[in-house]
Amino acid sequence: MKNSIAERVGDFLKNYPPFNMVRAKNLTDLASEINIIYLEKGNTVFKKGDSTHEHFYIVRDGAISSNYNNGKTIEIMNIHDTGDIFGLKPLISKDTYNLTTIANEESIVYAIPIALFQSITDNNAKIQKYLITAFASNTYTPYTAEESGKIFVDYLPNTSQDIVNFQTVNYTKAPITCSLKSTLKSAAKKMCKHKIGCIIVVDENKKPAGIITNSDIKNKIATGLFPIDTRVTNIMNSPVITGKKDLTVADGQLQMIKNNIGHLCITKDGSINSKLIGVLSHHDVLATLGNNPSVILKEIKRAKRTKKLRATRRKANGLLKSYLEQNIPISHIINVISQINDAVTIRAIELAIKKMPTPPPVTFSWLALGSQGRKEQLLFTDQDNALVFEDVPEKKREETQTYFLELSNLITQTLNKIGFEYCEADMMASNPEWCKSLSEWQNQFKKWILKPDEKAILLSSIFFDYNCVYGNQELINKLTDTVYNTLQETTLFFRFLASDAIKSPSPLGFFRQFLIEQNGEQKELFNIKSRAVMPLVDAARLLILSKQIRGVNNTYERFERLAQLEPENKELYESCSYAFKALSKFKTKQGLLHNNSGKLIDLETLTKEEKLKLRRCFKPIQEIQEILKIRFDLKNFI
Amino acid sequence: MIKWFRKNKKKYPDFWNAYIDHFDTIEKTPINETRFVAFDTETTGFDILKDRVLSIGAVAFKGKSIPVNDSLELYLKQDIFNRDSVEIHEIIKSSTVDKVTELEAIKIFLSYIKNAVLIAHHSNFDKNMMNEMLSRHGLGKLKNKFIDTGVLFNKSKHIIYHENLKDHYSLDDLCKALNVPKVDRHTASGDALITGIVFLKILSRLDKRKHLQWSYLLK
Incomplete structure (x- = not known):
């Protein structure tokens, strides 16, 4: 019987490796045995430690993230896009999954039966070679690399992190130095003046002879091992570890780890016997790695x-x-x-x-x-x-x-x-x-x-x-x-806004317990956004609009401005500003922990101290709502 | 009394009785364990009485996974032929695909859908078309529950837009709104698959708003 859906699935597969190497007839057979799976954002395909499925997967639409979970934190290792394959290696090495894959957005994936795939590709040398290359370079997603087509190169950087690793480093030029004859005291003064954590000792030819760091001063001077006016040569670390100026980030980091040091001296020819031109600190490496x-x-x-x-x-x-x-x-x-x-x-x-045919x-x-x-x-x-x-x-x-x-x-x-x-x-x-x-x-x-x-x-x-x-x-x-x-x-508009702003009451119940969601999927969870953050946001907006203040959009800034304008309520507004910041931080931490928006909090997971902190933020909410009630005359307002 | 029932039942062919038997036990299965069949018919026109079904496409699924090998694609032999609809459907009378008679199509279709919940876009049309076909062969009406993706989509829209909802959403509108790729649009099985995916996407939106209950879906 004709199966148009299988044909269309085959049409899709044949654009992507390794399916572009499968013969047309086999591809149709394979396509008619796949499952089309719809995933909502956040749905899991497989979890770390799960026994293997009978299928591996290719992304049809959307994006799937591979996550490494070390028990505490979850780290995104890779994002698979349309045409990327995932979950294949464990099937071939007969292993359990070591990554967790989660739909990063609403996605459709095709599940391809591994048994059938293996039986039709067993004798296909090209596909075998492809798979070996892909596994060796630890990427079965060659199309995420910019150079599509170059599938068989030995190494394919597949994350931007990898690319960064091979950039040359950005080191500090014109580092602060002192001569061999200086005393430690004068060197330390120099360090203070320039607010730096280390100083290089150079000889008369500007070659690096040694390095003194904060910890040397702590360990060797403060402990009384050497007097404060000792020569720098007595306490410096020597010889220094050097590097060339076109050092890559990865190499720089490696040198630091290998020698257990925080600073590398960059010299003209990279050896210890040439002129010092810069210093690479651990901080510089981190900056280049992108957390900046x-x-x-x-x-x-x-x-x-x-x-x-x-x-x-x-x-x-x-x-x-x-x-x-x-x-x-x-x-x-x-x-x-x-x-x-x-x-x-x-x-x-x-x-x-740029994509539009004409300018606006x-x-x-x-x-x-x-x-x-x-x-x-x-x-x-x-x-x-x-x-x-x-x-x-x-x-x-x-x-x-x-x-x-x-x-x-x-x-x-x-x-x-x-x-x-x-x-x-x-x-x-x-x-x-x-x-x-x-x-x-x-x-x-x-x-x-x-x-x-x-x-x-x-x-x-x-x-x-x-x-x-x-x-x-x-x-x-x-x-x-x-x-x-x-x-x-x-004034009517303000009264409407005010009655809306006090609609969600204080997040604490009569017995000072947290009010949690009563039904649905969110049952037993505390909604920090609607119960605690939004009442503050709403109150701040209303007050700032009623005072005709422009250009202050941040909730905490709005409260700070209000505190300036109304000295009589200064304390309350300041505590609102503080509460908002604390709640945002709380919500963000929760969100990062669970990789979601963080608005729902499972109270069971909080420590007693965290619960207390949260509770302290609620007091200003109640007070600001009282102010709104009086100021906008809500008693007689329906 | 029991005898009377049996007599009545015997008038129908075996495949119809087998189909009816699926509805004997009424049990409520949870939504994610229910078998759904999304289907679409391509017809010679829009007149329930005069026009005929040219092809039927369907996909079946439980949960969120649609197995391709459990899909259905039927082309029917029809003598009634409407020149206007040829262009849309690209099923020309003499084309080379294997075709079955109406009766065979009914047999295959019924044994395929069983007691699944049927999903179609503007389901009334497809439902009436199928029921008319069944009655031409002396059979009863479809017993399955129906869900219309056009109606369901309206329910999934946010409350602030309820005053300017449209009465009529085409499948193209839904594809655009829900970001479903349009592959093989205007073939029965292509549209069936699109309808299936559209349904799953609407379902997940309803789920987020806690409306995912049978009473709400079938209303």
Whole structure:
């Protein structure tokens, strides 16, 4: 019997190795035995330690991540795209799975029966060779490497990490040195002055003779082993380990590990007998490896493809993790990550404009809404955005909107590929409702403000936190003018917003227990977003709008500004700002731990101390809600 | 009384009785263990009485995995021929694919669907087309439960858009909204597979909003 579906599956497979080497007849047989599997984001295909399936997999649409789980943390090893194969090696080596694969976004994969695949490829030398090469280089995803086609090269770097490893290092030029005759005291003064952790001792020919680090001073001077005015030659480490100036990152790191040191001297010819030209510190290596915002931003600006953008954005998650571990202030983390998110969005827009057949007919601006608009987005969340274009004559309106809708479609698709989920409620610029001309937007906002209803209030929690990410800032200024002028005409709108802001009551129940979700999949979980974060966000927005303050979008910054304006409530606003930061940090840590948005918390997993900390954040929520009730006269408001 | 039932039953051919037997026991299986069959028919036109089914495509699945070897693709011998629809369906009367008679198609189709829950896009049309075909051969109506992906999609939309929902969503609209690749659109089995994937995607969206219950799906 004819099986068109199998034929189409075969048509897909034959574009990708190793199936492009399978004979057509065999391929059809194979295709008719596969399973088409639909995966939601977060669904697991197989887990580490699972006994092997009877199938291996190829990605049809979407992306599947391979994760290494060492019991504590989960690390993404690789992301498989359309045409990539995964889960094959364990089937051939008859092993259990050593990685966990999870759908990184909504995906469709084909499950291919291993028994049939082996029986039809057994005698095919080309395929065997391909598989051996693929396994040896530990990548069965040759198409993720930029050079598609070069399948048989011996080594294929398949992650950006690998590529970075072979870059040359970025060392510190013109390092601080002292002469052989200096005393330790003068050397230490120099180190203090330049705020550095090590100093190189050089001879009269500027050749490196030794190195003194902070720990040498601690171990040899502070302990009384040597007097403070001893010669540097007495306590320096010698000889130094040297390297060439075109050293790769991987080599540099290797040298440090091998010799158990934190600094390498870079000399003119790389030997100890030539002039010192720089120092490579462990810190420099880490910076090159990418956990560094300026490196990430630079990479984003240079990215030419979505894939590259996605890999780079993913690095930001690593950065976020290390920041949280190092206890860097959350306000700084928020700033850095929003910078990165904005840069990714801008790059996505630039790439999309290039793909359009013609340049934009008029100027426009791209608005980030919701958490990105407030610049509070730390982890990947849904994308909420809108587009405003310049007013055009009525007869051109439709044509112009069509152009921008098409552009928005490209942009939202790209953002989705990078990892920002589509907005469930479709609040995106690709929706004709949210892709309009300036005057249409002005009218829209006026309508929301002057004729508030339930829907308008629902939307205002997202739309009133807008931020121009790209394009003509002037359009947005005009829009903001309209919004603030219209706000002066009404008090009803504020009362609506206020009654909405106090709708979710304090997260603590009567007996001071946490209020948890009562039903559904989220049963027994504490929703930190809706119960604790959103009430603060809503309150801050309302108060800042009612005070006609522009350009402060961050919730914690809004509270700080309010504290300046109302000294009588300074303490409360400051504690709200603090609570918001603490809750964001909490949510982000949970999100990183479980690789999700972190909004649902399993209270069982928290320590007593963490629960106490959480609870302390709830007090200001209750108090700010009381203030709203009085200020906006909600007692008699339905 | 029992005798009367038996008598009545004997009037039908064995394959019909075998099909009916699948509905003897009414048990509620959980959604993820239920066998679903997504199907589509290509017809000579849109008149239930005059037009005929040219081909039937179907895929079956439990959970989220669609096995390709459990799909169905039937081409029917039909004398009624409508020149207008040839272009869409590309099934020309004299083309070389193996064709079966209507009665054979019914036999194969019934033994394939069994008591599965049937899914189709604008399912009323496909349902009526099939029932009309069954009645031409002296058989009863399909006993299966039906789900219409067009209706289900509306239910999955967020509440703020309910006032401007469309009454009619084409399968193309759904593919666009749900990001389903359009492969082999306008062939029965291609559309059946697309309908199946569309269904799974809507289901996952409903699941997130905790609406995944039989009463809600079949309403």
